[in-house]
Amino acid sequence: MRRSPYHSLFFVVAVLAATGVVTAQDLGTARRGLMPVPASVEWKVGRLSIDRTFTVALSGKTDERLRNYVFRVMRRLEGRTVLELSRGTLTEPANAALLIETASTGNAIPKLGDDESYKLEISDKQAKLTASTTVGAMRGLETVLQLLAGDKAGFYLPAVSINDKPRFPWRGLMIDSARHFQPMDVLKRNLDAMAAVKLNVLHWHLTEDQGFRVESKKLPELHQMGSDGNFYSQTEIREVIGYAADRGIRVMPEFDMPGHATAWVVSHPEIASAPGPYKIERRPGIFDPTLDPTNEKTYKLLEVFFKEMSSLFPDAYMHIGGDENEGKQWDANASIQAFMKQKGIKSNHELQTYFNTRILVFLKKNGKTMMGWDEIFQPSLPKEVVIHSWRGQKALAEAAKQGFAGVLSSGYYIDLMFPAREHYVVDPLPADTPLNAEEQKRVLGGEATMWSEWVSPDTIDSRIWPRTAAIAERLWSERNVNDVDDMYRRLGLVSIQLEELGLTHRKNRTMLLRRLVQGEDISGLQTLISLVEPVKQYRRYQQRPQTMLSPLTGLVDAAQADADGVLRFNQAVKDALDKNSSTRNLNEVRTLLANWREAARSLQPVMENSPSLFEAKQLANDLEILSAIGMEALSFIEAKSVPPNGWREEKLKNLTEIAKPKAALEFRVVESVEKLVEAAGGN
Ligand code: ACM
Numbered sequence: 001m002r003r004s005p006y007h008s009l010f011f012v013v014a015v016l017a018a019t020g021v022v023t024a025q026d027l028g029t030a031r032r033g034l035m036p037v038p039a040s041v042e043w044k045v046g047r048l049s050i051d052r053t054f055t056v057a058l059s060g061k062t063d064e065r066l067r068n069y070v071f072r073v074m075r076r077l078e079g080r081t082v083l084e085l086s087r088g089t090l091t092e093p094a095n096a097a098l099l100i101e102t103a104s105t106g107n108a109i110p111k112l113g114d115d116e117s118y119k120l121e122i123s124d125k126q127a128k129l130t131a132s133t134t135v136g137a138m139r140g141l142e143t144v145l146q147l148l149a150g151d152k153a154g155f156y157l158p159a160v161s162i163n164d165k166p167r168f169p170w171r172g173l174m175i176d177s178a179r180h181f182q183p184m185d186v187l188k189r190n191l192d193a194m195a196a197v198k199l200n201v202l203h204w205h206l207t208e209d210q211g212f213r214v215e216s217k218k219l220p221e222l223h224q225m226g227s228d229g230n231f232y233s234q235t236e237i238r239e240v241i242g243y244a245a246d247r248g249i250r251v252m253p254e255f256d257m258p259g260h261a262t263a264w265v266v267s268h269p270e271i272a273s274a275p276g277p278y279k280i281e282r283r284p285g286i287f288d289p290t291l292d293p294t295n296e297k298t299y300k301l302l303e304v305f306f307k308e309m310s311s312l313f314p315d316a317y318m319h320i321g322g323d324e325n326e327g328k329q330w331d332a333n334a335s336i337q338a339f340m341k342q343k344g345i346k347s348n349h350e351l352q353t354y355f356n357t358r359i360l361v362f363l364k365k366n367g368k369t370m371m372g373w374d375e376i377f378q379p380s381l382p383k384e385v386v387i388h389s390w391r392g393q394k395a396l397a398e399a400a401k402q403g404f405a406g407v408l409s410s411g412y413y414i415d416l417m418f419p420a421r422e423h424y425v426v427d428p429l430p431a432d433t434p435l436n437a438e439e440q441k442r443v444l445g446g447e448a449t450m451w452s453e454w455v456s457p458d459t460i461d462s463r464i465w466p467r468t469a470a471i472a473e474r475l476w477s478e479r480n481v482n483d484v485d486d487m488y489r490r491l492g493l494v495s496i497q498l499e500e501l502g503l504t505h506r507k508n509r510t511m512l513l514r515r516l517v518q519g520e521d522i523s524g525l526q527t528l529i530s531l532v533e534p535v536k537q538y539r540r541y542q543q544r545p546q547t548m549l550s551p552l553t554g555l556v557d558a559a560q561a562d563a564d565g566v567l568r569f570n571q572a573v574k575d576a577l578d579k580n581s582s583t584r585n586l587n588e589v590r591t592l593l594a595n596w597r598e599a600a601r602s603l604q605p606v607m608e609n610s611p612s613l614f615e616a617k618q619l620a621n622d623l624e625i626l627s628a629i630g631m632e633a634l635s636f637i638e639a640k641s642v643p644p645n646g647w648r649e650e651k652l653k654n655l656t657e658i659a660k661p662k663a664a665l666e667f668r669v670v671e672s673v674e675k676l677v678e679a680a681g682g683n
Contacts, residue, residue, distance in 0.1 A: 009158055036163045036472055037146060039477070041160075042161040043158065043159070044158075046124045046158075046159045048097065048122050048126065048127055048156055049153075050155040052083050054085055054086075056073075057092060058102070059100070060104075062100075066100070066138070068246075069138050069141060070244070074086070080145075099127070102134055104133055110245060112250070115166065116136050117132065117165035117166075118136040118137060119164075120140050120160070121161050129144065131455065139248070146497070147160065150218075171198065173194055174204075175190065175203070176208070176450060176451045176462075177206060178205055178211040179451065179452040179453045180548065182293055182452070185502075186461075187202075187243075188240070189502040193503050195247035195249060197469045197476075199475075201251075204251055207254075210282065212225075212263035213230065215231055224267070226266045239366070250317075252318065254321055256322075256612070258320070258325055259322075260287075266278045268301060272290065272291065274329040274387060282547040286324045290329045293352070299362075317371050319372065320363075323372075325348070327470070330351060350377075350378075353380065356372065359511065360381075360385070371388055372383045372385070374391055374396075377395065377399055397433070400443055410451050412446055414450055414464060415451050415463060416538070417561040421470075448471045455552075460503045465600070466491050466492075466495035469495075469498075512558035513529065513558050523602065525603060527599035530565030531566060531596070531668065532666060533563045533666060540664045544556065556664040566668040573673075574672075576589045576676075577676075584638065586638060589630070593630040596627040598618050615662075616663040622658045625658060629654060633676035633680040643680055651677045657679070
């Protein structure tokens, strides 16, 4: 039986403590950043120094993809160490600091189920990475980069024995390029980030009510009329597929139908279920335009389209969407109703299944396997169809029980702005799964979903990263890797490493703040933005109605989930109020509250003179009140005196007001200030 990495760790700590060679603290440094946690890790005593002489050799069956990957890894290593390292790879295995041995190259275009396993043995003399395939070696190289550590004696890789493989074969990120078009460099840097955390599927959402983003040479009016000129040419699509393949990532396209189809019918109103004309949709939401499943013209067009797309996209899977079809146009169309009657089709769901069955013929003819959101599920569909569950985990289990493979996205909706911890605890196969062993095999994995109603190329990275790394770990690592605090500790490190790949999730926040205040000091805004988060779920639109044409450059766009000041303040309050602690330390809380007051006071004049921040003025006032309430509470706690009658009630009432969102932002520290008020006592 294999031991969990944590057991190995405790074992090594004990050994090291006994030998005195390496301290536990050194060990902590060495294991600092592994994310996702490998299947098996055994820390050893020793270290492999990394200096300017660091070299890599390849042996076994190797290919251009691996040589290029190694080249990029070396450049990242240079960036971190500020050491100029060699270019190219050595052929003398014995002399290399890192020897990579691959038994085969594997598929040049990745396929579901490819062998991604690797072994990594690091000793004082050499690091040896062994894999069956090029992609396995890529996964191992990312682990090598995460192992890099430094101390007084320089950079090094800790001695370790790692045996790693993914828990699930399908580990994806969906990017919606339709609501907001995302240029090529956004896709490329996100593919780099995906590879860094061992994700292996880019699910590319390409058609929607708000845009038709893929060039069709056979039916060019689709992208010409459906995209405002923002679409990917077929050359660009091939470039993305090649870029992804070079990182061991599959690219699966999604063409959403029969609903979410406005952009299709802008150029082809004749295949809609109600007469046109149609215009590209600019609002977020669910809309009526739906393809007509009773019209042979619909199938004629789709047959041509799927044939073309099947040769453009090499992946075996093709996603047809199928979500959120409310069937309003179907209900209102007499000829569709007559068709249903004639065929004995009793519901819109059955009609959608009829449509799916027709589409399935085209996909099969082109060698593709159909995938769709859980609305397409219908036991009568052929069992090769893959169900993509977004409305709940039950759908996935239900499909698996009926013989269908499935992928989980329910719980991984990163656009909803929940903290990483909420996604991290969602397991595609929880310990109490109702599925038997055979059924469990049908659960292929999961995907984070980046719906793009409210993201621009400037902000999309900050919605995807670093939280998606926590989901990547859930999909790669064993189920028992579930320590939330440790996840956050490592997430912070991964977040910084992602920046070396050009990801903008951190740096664009200050860029947006600078733009908002046009040269004024942003330090007050930085404090504010570290304490507020965008409203969760889909409440943003209610708070602040915007369209797909609105600029996404407001304060809410600079704010992020898991705001960094929140964790720190909440922890400080927890420590301060810890009844088991002998020395209740209120100083950290007091320092933070004082910072808030200062930030609020410096912020008020800045906001008065920045029209783009008028909507958020109340937040600066609230910040000052939060600070004052916290300070008052602290002084009662410290003096062990009881607050005057009504104080507690009044402060809690103030806090209730402050907790209400403003400008689509909400303070995430109100609960902790409430705890201080409660701790002060009184009534
Ligand atoms: C979806 O979120 N409508 C799949």
